Amino acid sequence: MDKNEIFNIVKRSIMEIVPDIDEKDICPEISMKDLGANSVDRMDIIIQSMKELEIKVPMVEFGNLKNIQGVVDLLYEKKLTFGK
Amino acid sequence: MKRNLLLESSQNTQCEKVVITGMGIISSIGKDLAEFEESLKAGRSGIGILNSSNKPSQSNIGASVSDFSFETKVKSHLQPEYNELLKGALNLGKRAPVSVKCSIASAVEAWIMARLHEKQVYGRRTGIIIAGSNLSCGYQYGLYKDFVDAPEYLSPTYAMYFMDTDHLAAVSQLLGIHGEGYTTGGASASGNVGIINGYRLIKNGIVDVCVVIGAMADLSPMEIQGFINIGALGGKKYWSKPESACRPFDIEHEGFIYGQAAACLVLESYNSALIRDVPVLAEIMGGAIVIDGNRKPDPNEEGEAAAMRHAIESAGLQKEDIDYINAHGSASPLGDSTEVGAIKSVFKECLSNIYVNSTKSLTGHCLFSAGVVEAVSTIIQLRGGFIHPNLNLDNPISTDICFAGRESINKESNIGMSNSFGFGGINSSIIIKKGV
Numbered sequence: 149m150d151k152n153e154i155f156n157i158v159k160r161s162i163m164e165i166v167p168d169i170d171e172k173d174i175c176p177e178i179s180m181k182d183l184g185a186n187s188v189d190r191m192d193i194i195i196q197s198m199k200e201l202e203i204k205v206p207m208v209e210f211g212n213l214k215n216i217q218g219v220v221d222l223l224y225e226k227k228l229t230f231g232k
Numbered sequence: 233m234k235r236n237l238l239l240e241s242s243q244n245t246q247c248e249k250v251v252i253t254g255m256g257i258i259s260s261i262g263k264d265l266a267e268f269e270e271s272l273k274a275g276r277s278g279i280g281i282l283n284s285s286n287k288p289s290q291s292n293i294g295a296s297v298s299d300f301s302f303e304t305k306v307k308s309h310l311q312p313e314y315n316e317l318l319k320g321a322l323n324l325g326k327r328a329p330v331s332v333k334c335s336i337a338s339a340v341e342a343w344i345m346a347r348l349h350e351k352q353v354y355g356r357r358t359g360i361i362i363a364g365s366n367l368s369c370g371y372q373y374g375l376y377k378d379f380v381d382a383p384e385y386l387s388p389t390y391a392m393y394f395m396d397t398d399h400l401a402a403v404s405q406l407l408g409i410h411g412e413g414y415t416t417g418g419a420s421a422s423g424n425v426g427i428i429n430g431y432r433l434i435k436n437g438i439v440d441v442c443v444v445i446g447a448m449a450d451l452s453p454m455e456i457q458g459f460i461n462i463g464a465l466g467g468k469k470y471w472s473k474p475e476s477a478c479r480p481f482d483i484e485h486e487g488f489i490y491g492q493a494a495a496c497l498v499l500e501s502y503n504s505a506l507i508r509d510v511p512v513l514a515e516i517m518g519g520a521i522v523i524d525g526n527r528k529p530d531p532n533e534e535g536e537a538a539a540m541r542h543a544i545e546s547a548g549l550q551k552e553d554i555d556y557i558n559a560h561g562s563a564s565p566l567g568d569s570t571e572v573g574a575i576k577s578v579f580k581e582c583l584s585n586i587y588v589n590s591t592k593s594l595t596g597h598c599l600f601s602a603g604v605v606e607a608v609s610t611i612i613q614l615r616g617g618f619i620h621p622n623l624n625l626d627n628p629i630s631t632d633i634c635f636a637g638r639e640s641i642n643k644e645s646n647i648g649m650s651n652s653f654g655f656g657g658i659n660s661s662i663i664i665k666k667g668v
Contacts, residue, residue, distance in 0.1 A: 167323035191388040199385040 423603015
C-alpha cells in the first residue's frame with residue numbers, strides 16, 4: 149500500500165464525517181481542523197482510517213501532527229511496521 | 233437567520249393557558265401530518281413484517297418506519313430560503329442513529345408549523361423535552377459484535393450517541409433552544425410524562441415555548457425477545473397475519489404489537505401565541521401522573537382511574553365535559569380489561585356520550601413516543617371532526633363502552649382525554665381541548 153492510497157482512505161473518511169466539504173479542498177498540506185473538523189470529527193476520521201487499514205495506533209501519537217500529510221505519513225509508517 | 237423577537241422576557245409569571253401551535257410526526261402510517269391524518273381517517277394499519285429477510289414469526293411483526301428518508305422529509309418541510317436550517321438538520325442527522333434522525337425530522341415539521349422559524353421567541357424562553365428513555369438499544373446492539381472483535385475501532389461518537397440526551401443536544405442546537413431542557417422517562421407513559429412536564433414549564437412561566445418530542449423506541453432483538461418471554465407481545469395466534477395481530481379491546485387480544493414512530497408537539501403559552509399571531513391547534517388543559525408503587529408490569533384499575541380523575545380535576549373540568557377518549561388500548565388482555573374497568577368507574581353514567589378508540593390498532597404500540605403520537609392523533613380528530621376506527625375490533629370485551637367501530641365516523645368532539653399506562657405502575661392521563 150502506498151501513501152497515495154492511504155491519503156485516499158483518509159480523504160474518504162473526511163468526506164463522510166465533516167459537514168459541507170468539497171472534495172477539491174482536501175489536500176495533504178491542509179489540516180483537518182482547517183477543513184472544519186472538530187476534535188470529535190478528527191478522532192473519528194483517524195479511527196475509521198485505522199479500521200480500514202487494519203492497524204491499531206494509540207490516539208495520542210496523532211496529537212502533534214501539522215496536517216493531513218502528517219497523518220498519512222504516520223499511518224503509512226505503522227502500516228509498514230504492523231500491517232498485514 | 234432573521235430573528236424577529238416579539239416577546240419580552242416574562243420570568244416566572246403564571247400563564248393562563250397552554251396551547252399547541254405546532255405538530256410533527258414520522259410513523260408507519262404517515263411520513264408527515266397530512267399522510268398520518270389520511271391514514272387515521274382511512275383506518276390504514278402500519279403493521280406488517282418487520283424484516284423481510286427473516287421468516288414470519290411473532291418476533292418479526294411490527295409497524296416500522298424502515299422506508300423513511302430523513303433527507304426527503306426534512307427537505308419537504310423547509311422552503312429553499314431556510315437553507316441554514318436545512319443544512320444544519322442534514323448535518324446533525326447525517327451519521328446519527330435512526331431514532332435521533334426521527335426526532336430531528338419531526339421537530340422540524342412542528343417548528344415550521346408553529347412558524348417559529350419566522351416569528352421566533354427568545355432562545356432562553358424556549359424549552360425542550362425528550363420524552364422517552366433507553367432510546368439507543370437497537371443502535372448499541374448493532375455495534376456490539378464489531379466492538380467485541382476490536383474495541384479500538386468504536387467510533388468516538390458512540391460516547392455522545394448512546395445517551396438519550398443526544399436527541400436534546402441535536403435538536404436544541406438546530407433550533408436555537410436555550411431555555412430548560414431534559415429527558416423524561418415513564419416507560420409506555422413517557423409521552424404523556426413529557427407533555428405534562430412541558431405544560432408545567434409553561435404554566436409556571438419558566439419558558440414561553442416548549443418543544444416536546446416523543447422519541448422513537450429503537451428496540452434490539454433482546455427487547456423484543458424479552459417482551460415475548462414475559463408474555464407481553466401479541467401475534468401469538470396471528471403471527472402469520474400481521475394485519476390482524478393488533479386487537480385492542482377485542483376478545484382475541486393477546487398483547488401489544490411494536491410500532492415505530494416519533495412525534496413532536498410545540499407547546500406554547502396562549503399569550504405568546506397571541507403576540508406571535510399564530511394559529512392555535514388545541515389546548516392542553518391539564519394532566520396527571522399517578523404511581524401504583526408496583527414493580528411488576530401488571531396494571532391497576534385504581535391507579536388508572538385516579539390518573540383520569542386527577543387529570544379532569546387539574547383541567548378544572550367535570551367528567552361530563554369529556555366527549556372522547558384516546559385509550560392506552562395496548563391490546564394486552566389484562567391491560568385492556570383494566571382500562572375498561574377504570575373508564576367505567578370514572579365516567580359511570582356518561583359512558584354513552586364518549587367515543588373510545590385506540591390509535592395503537594393502526595400504529596402499533598410506539599412505547600416511549602406513544603403518548604405524543606396519540607396526542608397528535610387526538611388533536612387531528614378533534615380538529616377534523618372525526619373518530620378513527622378501532623381495527624380488528626370484531627368482538628369488543630365490553631358493551632358498556634362506546635367503542636369506535638371498524639370504520640371512521642364523522643363526529644364533532646370538543647374535549648378529549650388521552651391515556652398512557654407504563655410498566656412499573658406509571659399511570660398518566662392528559663386532557664386536550666379543540667382550538668382554544
